[in-house]
Amino acid sequence: MNSNGTSVRVPRTFFIDGAWVAPLSDRRIRIISPVTEQPLMDYPEASPADIDAAVAAAREAFDSGPWPHTTPSERAAVLRRTALEIERRAEEIAQDWTMQIGAPIAIGRLLVPDNAKIFHYYADLLESDGFGFVDERTRLDGGRTLVCREPVGVCATVTPWNAAMVLMSYKIAAGLAAGCTFVSKPSPETPLEGYVLAECLEAAGLPNGVFNLVPAGAEVGEYLVRHPGIDKVAFTGSTAAGKRIASICAERLARVTLELGGKSAAVLLDDADFDKALPSIAMYSMPSSGQVCFALTRILVPKARAQEFTGLLVRALSMFTVGDPADPQVFMGPLSKASQYERVLQYIETGKAEGATLVLGGGRPAHLHTGYYIAPTVFTDVTPDMTIAQEEIFGPVVAILAYEDEADAVRIANDSAYGLSGSVFSSDPERALRVARRIRTGNLTINGSVVDPTMPIGGFKASGWGREGGREGLHSYLEVKTISIV
Numbered sequence: 001m002n003s004n005g006t007s008v009r010v011p012r013t014f015f016i017d018g019a020w021v022a023p024l025s026d027r028r029i030r031i032i033s034p035v036t037e038q039p040l041m042d043y044p045e046a047s048p049a050d051i052d053a054a055v056a057a058a059r060e061a062f063d064s065g066p067w068p069h070t071t072p073s074e075r076a077a078v079l080r081r082t083a084l085e086i087e088r089r090a091e092e093i094a095q096d097w098t099m100q101i102g103a104p105i106a107i108g109r110l111l112v113p114d115n116a117k118i119f120h121y122y123a124d125l126l127e128s129d130g131f132g133f134v135d136e137r138t139r140l141d142g143g144r145t146l147v148c149r150e151p152v153g154v155c156a157t158v159t160p161w162n163a164a165m166v167l168m169s170y171k172i173a174a175g176l177a178a179g180c181t182f183v184s185k186p187s188p189e190t191p192l193e194g195y196v197l198a199e200c201l202e203a204a205g206l207p208n209g210v211f212n213l214v215p216a217g218a219e220v221g222e223y224l225v226r227h228p229g230i231d232k233v234a235f236t237g238s239t240a241a242g243k244r245i246a247s248i249c250a251e252r253l254a255r256v257t258l259e260l261g262g263k264s265a266a267v268l269l270d271d272a273d274f275d276k277a278l279p280s281i282a283m284y285s286m287p288s289s290g291q292v293c294f295a296l297t298r299i300l301v302p303k304a305r306a307q308e309f310t311g312l313l314v315r316a317l318s319m320f321t322v323g324d325p326a327d328p329q330v331f332m333g334p335l336s337k338a339s340q341y342e343r344v345l346q347y348i349e350t351g352k353a354e355g356a357t358l359v360l361g362g363g364r365p366a367h368l369h370t371g372y373y374i375a376p377t378v379f380t381d382v383t384p385d386m387t388i389a390q391e392e393i394f395g396p397v398v399a400i401l402a403y404e405d406e407a408d409a410v411r412i413a414n415d416s417a418y419g420l421s422g423s424v425f426s427s428d429p430e431r432a433l434r435v436a437r438r439i440r441t442g443n444l445t446i447n448g449s450v451v452d453p454t455m456p457i458g459g460f461k462a463s464g465w466g467r468e469g470g471r472e473g474l475h476s477y478l479e480v481k482t483i484s485i486v
Helices: 048-063 072-088 090-101 105-111 113-127 164-178 192-203 218-226 239-252 274-285 303-318 338-353 406-414 429-438 470-475
Strands: 014-016 019-021 028-032 039-044 134-138 144-151 154-158 181-185 211-213 232-236 255-259 264-268 296-302 357-360 377-380 397-403 422-425 478-485
Touching: 014 048, 014 192, 048 154, 048 181, 048 211, 048 218, 072 090, 072 113, 072 164, 072 192, 090 105, 090 113, 090 164, 090 192, 105 113, 113 164, 113 470, 144 164, 154 164, 154 218, 164 181, 164 192, 164 232, 164 470, 181 192, 181 218, 192 211, 218 239, 232 239, 239 255, 264 274, 264 406, 274 296, 274 303, 274 422, 296 303, 296 406, 303 357, 303 377, 303 397, 338 357, 338 397, 397 406, 406 429, 422 429
Parallel strands: 154 181, 154 232, 181 211, 232 255, 264 296, 264 422, 296 397, 377 397
Antiparallel strands: 014 019, 014 211, 028 039, 134 144, 144 478, 357 377
8 A cells, every 4th residue: 555545556567579478587676665664565677588578579679560660640640649648647657656756746746747748749740840851962963862860779768766757758759759669677666657658658559569668676777788689778867877878888889868967056146036036946946855857956146145045945945845745735755765865864964064054954854753754955155165065965955055246156057067957047037048058057947947848958067968858859869871862
């Protein structure tokens, strides 16, 4: 039973070559509830033999099956039917997310519709006149050349636990639109969304072998990444794991896209309206208990107004309801697992030891005795060299950094190994845009925080390679072939 009193659906099979098949080993994975700290379920883990079977099915479906040779409109129809299936099961997906990692159900219900939007978007793109798979060009000698965009091949997706469904959807929808086939390995903490997606694709009429689901841990995941039958790896997760995957792919020149960690800055310029900026910063500084790569965890404020903003933010975060994520009134649930809980507490201790001032939170809320809960936490007097200003904490911890002038704000914002997201707040949007153009990060919002599946997302520096979402997300699943006709 989950925290809402409903039954847990325990997976017992894998989805390989269009069928639900029994595991080839007795390997198991156990999930612990982040709310009760008690076992939630244990389910089969794919073995290397299961991976081999899934890759063989995807390879056959790409090399000999119909999917890569279907027309864009035919692929769009399958994507559209998949989107409708996802819409039909939106509440189930939200409940699964809440049960497995403690994401508040209110947030889940708000964000789960994005999954269907991603599939609809790529269906729309395939049916539009604006995207062509063949571009005819005239050579310097006057001859005719075709520049063709073809699917990259068999793709492996390796996705994390914090937003399992949407991070699979970005990859699978774009890759299917391109004509690729897939072996998908979801995080061991969050298998259920993968099963729902497999069922939706099956119901939509996707040909056998085009999508294969094999949940597993890191060891088997590395076996998948190394597999010679895989042409491309699409990974979302930590920068450390991304570096490992990149090095493996480099050994055999497999294509790879990486959406990795972040330490994003919200820059409040000296003319910013703090009251208008506050709702966005409060919401996006620690969404899903801060376990989101694009969270605005560094807040840069003018030194003369730092105390003013700190008071506003502390009051706002103090009003967040922390508790059972199955309660629709709760804004913040627990962290996902014990190791994450201990990791965040250690960062909080490090912040204090290095001289930052703890002005809010810092540990377990007094009314919660069980579960991996940490109260909203705010540090001031943070300098750019401190650990909590440099490393991705992945918890409800915010660092407020004071700056001298606009140039200093840009310098501090760029003083990071990461470059994933960020925001700039100003009463002058053109000034904010000028500052945004100087910040080395892949995604920025002026006077807010926006994530739109129809727009590319991805990072600079240690935040990754390549882009997901938008037209660029489809491009990353295509190879370019030039055919000159004499």
